Amino acid sequence: MLTQLYIRHFTLINELDIRFNRGFSVITGETGAGKSIILGAIGLLLGQRADTKSIKAGEDRCTIEAHFDISRYNLRPFFEENDIDYDENDCILRRELTAAGKSRSFINDIPVQLSLMRELGDKLVDIHSQHQNLLLNKEDFQLSVVDVMAENTQLLVDYQTCFKEYQNAKQHFEQLKEEIEKGRENEELLRFQQQELNNAALIDGEQEELEQTSRMMTHAEEIKKRLFFAEDVLNGERNLINDLKQVSKNLAEIIEPYPEISSAIKRLDSCYIELKDIAEDIADKAESIDFDGERLRLTDDRLSTIYSLQQKYHAASVRELIDIKNSLEEQLNHIDHSDETLREAEQQMLSLHEQCKQKGDALSTSRKKAARKIEEEMGKRLIPLGIPNVRFQITLEEKQLSANGIDKVAFMFSANKNAPLQPVSQVASGGEIARVMLSLKAMISGAVKLPTIIFDEIDTGVSGAIAEKMARIMQEMGMNDRQVISITHLPQIAAMGTTHYKVFKEDTKDETISNMLQLSAEERVSEIAQMLSGSDITQEAINNARSLLKQASSTQ
Template identity: 35%
Template sequence: MLTELHIRHFAIVKKLDIEFTNGMTAITGETGAGKSIALDALSLCLGSRAEASLVRPGCDKAEISACFSVAEDSAAAQWLQQQELDAENECVLRRVISKDGRSKAWINGSPVPLAQQKALAPLLVNIHGQHEHQLLTRDDHQLLLLDSFARHQQLIEQTAHTYRQWAATEKQFRQQQQAKDDRVAQQQLLEYQVQELDEFALQEGEFEQLEADHKRLSNSRSLSESSLFALNALYEGEHNNANGLVQNALSRLQEAAEIDKQLVPVTELMQQAMVHIEEAALELRHYQEAIDVDGSELDQLEQRMTQALKLAKKHQMAPAQLYQYHQQLKQQLADLHAADEQNEQLAEQRQQLREAYRKQAKQLSQSRQQAAQQLSDKITQAMQQLNMPHGRFAIAVEHSDSAPATAKGTDHIEFQVTANPGQPLQPLSKVASGGELSRISLAIQVMSASQQTVPTMMFDEVDVGVSGPTAAVVGSMLRELGQQCQIICVTHLPQVAAKANQQLQVSKQTNGKETETQVTPLDKNQRVIELARLLGGDKVTDLTKANAQELLAS
């Protein structure tokens, strides 16, 4: 519940420190005194839009702090713990607005984005404005009121979650379908290209090897002659081959080395040379035996190279790139096949999500229909108490499996009312007069609020258009509601104010140069005077005081 509200340099307020109690608090005052100033200031702490005009003239900034006591098991306490902003069953909201319109926000002393204050606000306070009855004819507001009364938030979240999944899958499926024709043409081309390259079956690095083999085979005769000449010169020639010459030279040097040891390293080098000559000759002999001058193999090589060159030219690339290109085409074809499979999976998933959504939307509708009956009975009863003895209220919930899907289900909600006997139920916007609409609005707000778990409810002159015995009923309703949660009510009706557990008086002081609003808690005697003023205007008489005392006593 709201325990304290501190306001500095806000609008015509210079300084206000207000303490609130349990139960019902009535805020009264003269017209124009600024009775709604506390609600306006609190709205800023709850994340409403800030403007430079809200700063008191001549001041650099406006500052508002609101203190709440928070139960350990409340939704607000859980939210604060999740955000690591908890402070032992207390919540302090602070907002500062500079004269240039910029603002800063704090929760329990920690600076926070304004979005966090907005997220916390519905868990602490529910504010009903004096123009809220104007929203009652809107379908979205009627649905919001019904869902709030039904308290089936989990059903709403499940339905919305499934709807978002279904919508995303539906979008993806349609995109896939739109691309399907393009994929078919592309797939046909790829299948032809891949088949052609599969049949050719060029391996990685094969074209480079083809080029090397072709070069070798086309020059096989020259290679044979060159290798034979080298073999004869090194080892097998009849006269003066390298091996014989080196051997003769080595024999002479070995004899000389016995005389001069300096020649020993030379003889070792020549021995190594003989080994290398023998090894080279052996390799040349093997090369001679292996060299092939068969023209048929050369023809086959030339045919494969020619085919590779044709395919490379067809695909506008170097022949050496054909293998990698072939692999890329196969991967693209595999991706297209996978896309077709994915589309089939999407179609199945789309159908499953559609069925799940329709099922959840139907469950949500059933819950709404049950809540609609309960709330209709409560509002009908409240209307009759509010001087509409023949009033009857109903909430029509129309559900259709074929209705367009939304995140909030497929229901159409309509508030219907009749104020006179024998008249059928008709849409609220068509039958209610201004005064009737005010009383119906009040009945709806009070009855729907009775099901909410928000610790503080604020009503800003929602009793406009109500007077006499009806006003006393309004006061009784609010006081009874105050047994479930804290009620703060701005009112101009003495019958309503008299029912409050606490009464605050708003007054406006001026010295001719500046104006200032003050809020004063009233004791019993002061309440009598204030209620008498509300009853009789500015003139307080013994009669109005007696009437005020009677109101308080009742």
């Protein structure tokens, strides 16, 4: 549950630090006093998008921080899975916005992605605002109510897992079918291309060898000339090697009187051996080089074939041409075995479709059983709320497989005798929709352990005794390890709160600021009296306020 809320430099709030209690609390205040600001701040902690315009004018950043007691809600696995420190008595969510447009999110002082804060926020707080009444139009919302009451979590997970596998199998089948059809249209071309590349008998790396051979044959005369020149210098008429040998012998004659020359002689001998080996190698190469016109022609013809294929198939190398050939062979193999492959893919798809249908039927059976219970309970809840002739019915019709099952759901409603049942969002008045939504929330809250529920003016369109009964429902919701906070304009609801907060505006010399405080017993009397009679508080209003508070306290 929410235990503390700290807001700094957010919209019209300079600094606010307020504590919250367990049970049923109410927040009141004049229109425009800043109640929506409080909700906006909490919404940011629940992962809503940030707007730099929310930062108080003249400030460079704002901070919103909330503390929660989560000791009764088994949330340790969430923290362990996400490697976040766990403190069940003081879980801290913090959001910081800067005027530069930066937003940072923290859980227990550890920086986290906003999506993770949103995931945790969904487990901690449910804000029911007036626009949420529009959810009654949404089939997904209606189906989720049925699934919650049916405790269908595992059935739904099993179905959705199977449905995803079915979708993948269906997509694979359709893609395969399209590829095969396209392949058959181009089969003649594919076979020609595969045969052309196959006939080329390409060998990886041959292009480089052929290009080197072509260069050598083209320059054979020049190469041979320079090799002969080198051989002549080393071992021909000039005979550099013989001269080097003579130099070594000549120097050997002075070793005895001049031993320092020994190292030079050894180096000359090494050079002699190396040059002699080089000369022999050059001679062999000069002998092997011979212009062969036919060989050059064949080499260039082979290169021409390779270059032509590379240009035709947009390939940069022989390796790429070989890969293209292999790909063509694979496509043709698919075509040759397409009937069998397609039949296997279709069987897999149909098998998964049947499995999904079976799991969908199980889900549907559970939903139908829960729907009857919901109808009964909603009747019991709505009659005391001033709709004595209410009929509430849930229709479930079969539809094609979808992400949420095989059921098309509709909440049907009638508030009057002999009036036909119609979709609730089409025939219920604003006040009736508010009562329907409160009843649904009260019913769901009994099945889902959500720590904090905030109702934002759910009392719209009701008054008097009905408002009091709605307040009692919220009061009861707050008794079962749950915290319920209601933002209200009705004194009947305000009087039922165990704790009462007031939001108000103050004008200073330079600005207008919003603030919030917890009211004392006497302050509550004045606030409720003002809600009853307006700005001019009469003694009668004060007496009525005391009576409402006394009556409320007797039921708590």
